[in-house]
Amino acid sequence: MPDSRRHDDTVTPGDAGRGAWKSKLGFILAASGSAIGLGNLVFFASNAYQFGGGAFYFPYLIALFVLGLPVMVLEFATGTMTRRSLPMALRRLVGARGEYVGWWSLSSALFITMYYITILGWALCMMVGALGGLFAPGATAPFTPFESPSEGPNATAYFFGLIVTYWPLLAVVTVWAATVWALSRGTETIERVVRVCVPLMWLFMIVLIIRGVTLPGGVDGVLFLFTPAVDGILDVSVWKGAFSQMFFSLSLGLGTMTAYASYLPKNADHVNNSLLVSFMNCGFEYLAGIAIFAMLFAFSLNPVGGTLSLSFFVIPQGIAAFPFWVKAFGFMFFLLVVLAGLTSAISLVEGMTSALVDKLRVSRAKALAMVATPGVIGSVMTALPFVVDPDLGGNGTFGLNLLDILDHWAFGYSLLTVGFLECLLLGWVLGASRLRAAINEHSKFQLGAWFDVQIKFVVPALLLTVIVLNLWTDLSNAFSGAAYGATYPLAWANWLPTVVPVVWLGGTLIVAYVFTNRPTPDEPEGVAVATKF
Numbered sequence: 062m063p064d065s066r067r068h069d070d071t072v073t074p075g076d077a078g079r080g081a082w083k084s085k086l087g088f089i090l091a092a093s094g095s096a097i098g099l100g101n102l103v104f105f106a107s108n109a110y111q112f113g114g115g116a117f118y119f120p121y122l123i124a125l126f127v128l129g130l131p132v133m134v135l136e137f138a139t140g141t142m143t144r145r146s147l148p149m150a151l152r153r154l155v156g157a158r159g160e161y162v163g164w165w166s167l168s169s170a171l172f173i174t175m176y177y178i179t180i181l182g183w184a185l186c187m188m189v190g191a192l193g194g195l196f197a198p199g200a201t202a203p204f205t206p207f208e209s210p211s212e213g214p215n216a217t218a219y220f221f222g223l224i225v226t227y228w229p230l231l232a233v234v235t236v237w238a239a240t241v242w243a244l245s246r247g248t249e250t251i252e253r254v255v256r257v258c259v260p261l262m263w264l265f266m267i268v269l270i271i272r273g274v275t276l277p278g279g280v281d282g283v284l285f286l287f288t289p290a291v292d293g294i295l296d297v298s299v300w301k302g303a304f305s306q307m308f309f310s311l312s313l314g315l316g317t318m319t320a321y322a323s324y325l326p327k328n329a330d331h332v333n334n335s336l337l338v339s340f341m342n343c344g345f346e347y348l349a350g351i352a353i354f355a356m357l358f359a360f361s362l363n364p365v366g367g368t369l370s371l372s373f374f375v376i377p378q379g380i381a382a383f384p385f386w387v388k389a390f391g392f393m394f395f396l397l398v399v400l401a402g403l404t405s406a407i408s409l410v411e412g413m414t415s416a417l418v419d420k421l422r423v424s425r426a427k428a429l430a431m432v433a434t435p436g437v438i439g440s441v442m443t444a445l446p447f448v449v450d451p452d453l454g455g456n457g458t459f460g461l462n463l464l465d466i467l468d469h470w471a472f473g474y475s476l477l478t479v480g481f482l483e484c485l486l487l488g489w490v491l492g493a494s495r496l497r498a499a500i501n502e503h504s505k506f507q508l509g510a511w512f513d514v515q516i517k518f519v520v521p522a523l524l525l526t527v528i529v530l531n532l533w534t535d536l537s538n539a540f541s542g543a544a545y546g547a548t549y550p551l552a553w554a555n556w557l558p559t560v561v562p563v564v565w566l567g568g569t570l571i572v573a574y575v576f577t578n579r580p581t582p583d584e585p586e587g588v589a590v591a592t593k594f
């Protein structure tokens with residue numbers, strides 16, 4: 062394989078052995094595999110449903126062009142220009158402040174990875190359960206894979222039966238093991254995994270969509286998803302939801318896209334890559350939406366409850382009503398969730414791993430161990446089966462409560478805040494026009510001056526508005542005594558809604574401080590390097 066870096070005159074000591082994608086296809090598969098994940102299958106449909114179907118897709122499409130695409134171009138360019146993952150990439154471009162933002166982003170990514178993998182672990186259990194008791198009549202607690210209880214199928218009971226057992230712990234450890242294996246040889250093993258998983262995901266999605274829209278009444282669901290609703294478009298919360306969902310879905314703000322782009326040759330076309338990855342992601346998302354809404358309408362299902370309910374309870378219920386091949390379709394649906402989630406988890410962990418390799422100059426194995434050790438502990442904690450509320454208030458178990466609160470804070474603030482800071486630093490400190498000139502050098506589609514306006518003003522203003530609105534809601538709840546989270550019969554569990562955000566915010570700020578202040582031997586210093594591209 063020719064190494065495109067050999068001929069480059071800006072090679073620095075830390076570049077050696079970082080790895081490189083074998084081909085552009087490898088990169089596109091990996092980046093789209095990162096983008097397509099639980100966000101597309103689990104969260105998009107429930108957001109779209111919650112915000113009224115047709116009311117959601119219009120703001121979502123706007124969010125793609127106004128926010129998603131420019132930030133993706135920015136994150137790709139940052140990685141390729143510096144051949145570094147987010148913290149060191151930002152350090153080279155804008156100095157130590159940038160590195161601080163990078164580590165803060167990655168330490169938040171660690172928290173998000175913890176529960177992301179737990180949800181994947183549950184999906185893995187449901188996948189195994191699909192062959193066993195999930196679609197058997199009367200699937201209820203306790204969870205016993207391959208055993209058939211006696212009454213009508215009930216995925217909700219099955220899921221709550223599942224999470225009060227220790228099986229999910231085994232599942233999360235399995236998912237972590239698979240993730241670590243996939244990263245063991247960097248780009249080489251990642252490429253091997255995505256070459257199999259990503260095409261399979263598309264295939265399963267196509268099968269599901271055909272099944273969905275050919276169900277009697279299925280087309281009504283598709284119409285619901287695509288009929289514009291004017292009231293919703295005027296609702297601020299719909300826009301807030303669309304912006305957050307877009308960031309998460311495109312894997313922005315958590316250092317993953319920068320890490321993946323750092324393995325590209327210097328002449329990569331970032332505009333073209335961003336268009337490809339984001340259109341594949343949003344295309345997949347709409348296809349998933351069509352399949353899921355077709356099923357909802359065909360079987361008159363009503364998704365009530367949290368975000369997980371749609372894919373974990375309602376879809377299996379729909380599949381159980383299929384006239385044939387119920388187990389096969391159920392298995393395939395959860396296998397699809399597992400594959401999509403796995404390729405995203407791999408990218409999340411790679412963002413952190415490569416950052417540690419870049420900063421500490423440690424081996425990949427050591428960096429992986431540094432990420433996976435706290436990661437597995439966190440995933441196990443969010444999968445813990447202890448019941449804190451037998452009435453399922455706040456979802457019942459310790460693990461699910463922890464997950465819910467962590468998701469609210471880590472997910473609710475980190476991605477958008479990082480996006481906001483990236484735009485400020487790159488747009489103002491480095492200079493949007495300078496960055497644009499560097500991107501345009503290798504891009505067929507030339508970005509105009511509008512790109513500068515977008516990066517310097519539009520994107521930060523929109524993101525800041527969403528962050529402030531979210532903060533306003535959370536703070537006014539906190540001051541009125543209603544902290545985020547449920548009230549549990551067990552007194553100690555009531556500390557969770559306070560302890561979790563403090564641990565997350567305190568922990569991430571400390572990690573960012575410690576890493577930023579640690580010198581990296583032979584790394585060229587900060588802003589000066591930026592003049593070279």
Ligand code: PHE
Nearest residue numbers: 096098099100101309310312
């Ligand atoms: N985009 C992924 C999804 O839709 C989640 C993700 C976010 C992955 C950020 C990596 C980084 O599920």
